[in-house]
Amino acid sequence: MLTVPQNIVIRPSTDDDVPAMLEIYRHQISKGVGDLGAYEAEPLRSEDLKQRRKSMRKRRLPHLVADVAGVIAGYAYAVPFRKRPAYRYTLKHSIYVHDDFQRAGIGRLLLPALIEACTQAGYLQMIGYIDSTNEASLRLHEACGFQRVGYLKSVGFKYGQWGDSVMVQCPLGQGDAALPGPWQAAEAPALA
Numbered sequence: 001m002l003t004v005p006q007n008i009v010i011r012p013s014t015d016d017d018v019p020a021m022l023e024i025y026r027h028q029i030s031k032g033v034g035d036l037g038a039y040e041a042e043p044l045r046s047e048d049l050k051q052r053r054k055s056m057r058k059r060r061l062p063h064l065v066a067d068v069a070g071v072i073a074g075y076a077y078a079v080p081f082r083k084r085p086a087y088r089y090t091l092k093h094s095i096y097v098h099d100d101f102q103r104a105g106i107g108r109l110l111l112p113a114l115i116e117a118c119t120q121a122g123y124l125q126m127i128g129y130i131d132s133t134n135e136a137s138l139r140l141h142e143a144c145g146f147q148r149v150g151y152l153k154s155v156g157f158k159y160g161q162w163g164d165s166v167m168v169q170c171p172l173g174q175g176d177a178a179l180p181g182p183w184q185a186a187e188a189p190a191l192a
């Protein structure tokens, strides 16, 4: 187990971070991690990631990196849970940490930062789907306040085997303790 790097900064990603994020993502695909691997029909391109970042900024959706003295050690982002307006307060997220920084405490910094950014943007629920064999991710999410709320059996197929998903959920801010205000995520102003 590594120790948490001292000089780590969690910050919004920029276009300059795209190559490093792609490298992390492609490496995880090659390992068949989580819901990636053989499920991926088309490889993610640099332009796709830049476009995704741009549309997320417009909707106040956070896209964060963990920067260790200029090296991108991981990234995390959230997207709408579903497109229909009824689900506008709910997000689903992804988090990836570079292999060289695994179990160094990056996830424990990055995931709470993502939760905080989503809360500040006015969202009220956060959902994650985790491969049932991904012990690291299950534990990280539990440590950061997510609860297991569902078990989806044989919803994936990769490397000749069925795969199960665990659905985890974390309320943001006051969650469902009160009715939401007039704010509407789809119409929220773009971040500067």
Ligand SMILES: CC(C)(COP(=O)(O)OP(=O)(O)OC[C@H]1O[C@@H](n2cnc3c(N)ncnc32)[C@H](O)[C@@H]1OP(=O)(O)O)[C@@H](O)C(=O)NCCC(=O)NCCS
Residues within 6 Å of the ligand: 028, 033, 034, 035, 094, 095, 096, 097, 098, 101, 102, 103, 104, 105, 106, 107, 108, 109, 128, 129, 130, 131, 134, 135, 136, 137, 139, 140, 141, 143
């Ligand atoms: C899951 C992942 C994001 C965790 O990030 P990380 O920076 O390595 O996690 P941290 O070092 O902050 O560890 C936080 C906690 O998660 C758990 N954890 C992390 N790695 C673990 C491992 N290899 N085995 C078991 N538990 C692990 C532990 O509970 C750990 O706390 P502890 O070290 O105090 O025991 C990282 O392993 C990763 O990027 N995996 C590949 C991509 C992926 O699976 N993403 C999630 C898809 S749902």
